Amino acid sequence: MASAISANKAELLAIANSVATEKMIDKAIVIEAMEEAIQKSARNRYGAENDIRAKLDPRTGDLRLWRVVEVVEEVEDYFKQIDLKAAQKLEADAKLGDFIVDPLPPVDLGRIDAQSAKQVIFQKVRDAERERQYEEFKDRGGEIITGVIKSVEFGHVIVNLGRAEGVIRRDAQIPREAARVGERVRALILKVERQNRGPQIFLSRAHPEFMKKLFAQEVPEIYDGIIEIKAAARDPGSRAKIGVISHDSSIDPVGACVGMKGSRVQAVVQELQGEKIDIIPWSEDTATFVVNALQPATVSRVVIDEEESRIEVVVPDDQLSLAIGRRGQNVRLASQLTGSQIDIMTEAESSEKRQREFAERSKMFEEELDVDETLSQLLVAEGFSELEEVAYIDMAELAGIEGFDEELAEELQSRAQEALERREEAAREERRGLGVEDDLAEMPHLTEQMLVTLGKAGIKTLDDLADLATDELIARKRAEQRRRDGAAPRRSAREEDKGGVLGEYGLTEEQGNEIIMAARAHWFEDEEAPEAASEAGAADSGEAADADNPQ
Numbered sequence: 001m002a003s004a005i006s007a008n009k010a011e012l013l014a015i016a017n018s019v020a021t022e023k024m025i026d027k028a029i030v031i032e033a034m035e036e037a038i039q040k041s042a043r044n045r046y047g048a049e050n051d052i053r054a055k056l057d058p059r060t061g062d063l064r065l066w067r068v069v070e071v072v073e074e075v076e077d078y079f080k081q082i083d084l085k086a087a088q089k090l091e092a093d094a095k096l097g098d099f100i101v102d103p104l105p106p107v108d109l110g111r112i113d114a115q116s117a118k119q120v121i122f123q124k125v126r127d128a129e130r131e132r133q134y135e136e137f138k139d140r141g142g143e144i145i146t147g148v149i150k151s152v153e154f155g156h157v158i159v160n161l162g163r164a165e166g167v168i169r170r171d172a173q174i175p176r177e178a179a180r181v182g183e184r185v186r187a188l189i190l191k192v193e194r195q196n197r198g199p200q201i202f203l204s205r206a207h208p209e210f211m212k213k214l215f216a217q218e219v220p221e222i223y224d225g226i227i228e229i230k231a232a233a234r235d236p237g238s239r240a241k242i243g244v245i246s247h248d249s250s251i252d253p254v255g256a257c258v259g260m261k262g263s264r265v266q267a268v269v270q271e272l273q274g275e276k277i278d279i280i281p282w283s284e285d286t287a288t289f290v291v292n293a294l295q296p297a298t299v300s301r302v303v304i305d306e307e308e309s310r311i312e313v314v315v316p317d318d319q320l321s322l323a324i325g326r327r328g329q330n331v332r333l334a335s336q337l338t339g340s341q342i343d344i345m346t347e348a349e350s351s352e353k354r355q356r357e358f359a360e361r362s363k364m365f366e367e368e369l370d371v372d373e374t375l376s377q378l379l380v381a382e383g384f385s386e387l388e389e390v391a392y393i394d395m396a397e398l399a400g401i402e403g404f405d406e407e408l409a410e411e412l413q414s415r416a417q418e419a420l421e422r423r424e425e426a427a428r429e430e431r432r433g434l435g436v437e438d439d440l441a442e443m444p445h446l447t448e449q450m451l452v453t454l455g456k457a458g459i460k461t462l463d464d465l466a467d468l469a470t471d472e473l474i475a476r477k478r479a480e481q482r483r484r485d486g487a488a489p490r491r492s493a494r495e496e497d498k499g500g501v502l503g504e505y506g507l508t509e510e511q512g513n514e515i516i517m518a519a520r521a522h523w524f525e526d527e528e529a530p531e532a533a534s535e536a537g538a539a540d541s542g543e544a545a546d547a548d549n550p551q
Helices: 002-023 027-046 082-092 111-137 208-218 253-258 260-270 288-295 317-324 325-339 345-369 373-381 387-392 396-399 406-433 439-442 448-456 463-466 470-474 478-484 508-549
Strands: 052-058 062-070 081-083 099-103 143-151 156-160 166-168 184-193 199-206 227-235 237-245 276-281 300-306 310-315 341-346
Touching: 002 253, 027 062, 027 111, 062 082, 081 082, 081 184, 082 099, 082 156, 143 166, 143 199, 143 208, 184 208, 199 439, 208 227, 208 237, 208 260, 208 406, 227 253, 227 325, 237 253, 237 288, 237 325, 253 260, 253 276, 253 317, 260 276, 288 300, 288 310, 288 325, 310 317, 317 325, 325 341, 341 345, 341 439, 345 373, 345 387, 345 406, 387 406, 396 406, 406 439, 406 448, 406 478, 439 478, 470 508
Parallel strands: 062 081, 166 199, 237 276, 310 341
Antiparallel strands: 052 062, 062 099, 143 156, 143 184, 156 166, 184 199, 227 237, 300 310
C-alpha cells in the first residue's frame, strides 16, 4: 500500500513538472490547479455543502484533505458547524467561534471525477498560459518578429510565433503578396490586446514603421543612431519614400541607406515584395524638403501657406505628370512625408492664377477705396491683399511706399477703415435679417460676418450656441485636418463639407472654448437667481416677523 501511495505521489509531481515545463508556466500554478480539481472531486464525494480544502506538497507529493467547520454551541448546519465537545476531540484548545480543521481520508477519483478534475486543471493551465503570453508580448509593440504562417482564414493570415499566435489582417498585408502555409514571415507587432479568448497580437507588413525597422536592421548607422529616419510614407507593395538625416557630417545618409551597389536598400525591397523606395535627404527647410520629396520631378517654385498647412508647387509643363505620378502616387506620398497638402500646377497655370488674383484684388481695392486702377494695382504689387492690411498697417510703412506720401497714406487708411465699417454694417443688417439675436454679438472673438455664418447654420440664440461643443463650432473641415495629419489629399465632396460651423475662420481651440463658455454663462446665472430670490424671501419674512413682534 505504501508503495502504491508513493507511486501516486511521484506521478502527481511528474505531471505537474511536465505541464509546467511544456507550457512554460510556474509549477505553483499547476499545483494550485491540481488542488482545486481535487477539492471539486471531494465535494462531489462528501457533499457540495462542505467547505473542503486540499493541499499538495510540491516537494514530497503528500496530499492532505480536510474540511473547515465552525465551533458553535448548537449545530444548525452539520456540513459547516460542529459542537464544542466534538471540536475539542479534534483540537483540545478549541473554543466557541473558532474555525477548526476536520481531516478527511483521501478520495479515489472515479471516471467522472477524473474527467472533471482534468477539465479544471486544463482551464487553470490555459488561463495561466494566456496570461504568460500577454505579459511576454504586451511591451513589444513596434518590434519586428519572425513567425511561421499557420493558416489563412477569410483573408487574414494566422502566424505561429512559437509560444503564441499573431494575426496579419487583410488591411495590414502587402497587396498581391501570396501567403503560403508553412512559410516564414517577418512582420511588425502593431499592438497586443488582452481578450477573453487570450491575447490578440496584431501584426503588420504594410505599416511605414515596418519599413523603418527593416532599414534599422540592414543599416548599422540607423541602429546606432548616427542616421535617423525622420519621416516615412508607403503605398504598400508599390512605392515608398523615406526622409533621412545624418547626425555626423562625414556620413552621407542617402548613400549609407543605399549601401554598396544598392545592397542595403535591395534587401529591404526584396522583403517588401519589390516595393520601390525613394530615399530622400531630410531638411528642416520645408521648401527644400518638398523639392526633394517630389523627386524625380523638377520643381520651379514653392509657395508655402503655413496657416492652412498647404504648399503650392510650380513645375515646368513637361514635369507635371512626373510630379503627380501614376494615379497621383508621387504627390500623395510627398504629402504624407511632409505632413502638408501639396498642390501641383504648371508654370502656365500658376501665371494664370496670379493674374486672376491680381485682377480680383485690384478690383476690390479700386471699388472699396474709391481709387483709380493704377493706385489699386500698386497696392497689390506691394503685397496688400485685404482691406485690414491697409487699415491697420503702420502709417510710416504705408507712407514709405515709392510714390506715396503721408497725406495719401492717411487718406487710404481712413478709406479702408470706412470700408470695413460699411462691411460690418452690411453684415449686421444681414445677421438681424436672419434673426440672430444681439446677445450673440457680445460674445468674444465673433465678428458680424461670423454671426451671419452662424445664422445661416440655424444658430440664432445664446442657447443654440451654448449647446455646441467646441469642435462643432471651430473644427476645420475634415479634409483640411487630414492634410495637416499628412493623409492623402483627395477626398470626397461629402467629407470636404464636414467641419465646424466657423471652421473657415481659423479660430483657435482656446478662442472656441472662450466663446462656448461665454454663451453658457447665463445658464449659471439662471441657477443662481432662484437661490438669491429664496434667500431674499426668507430675509423679508424675517423682517416682517420682527415688525410684528417688537421688543
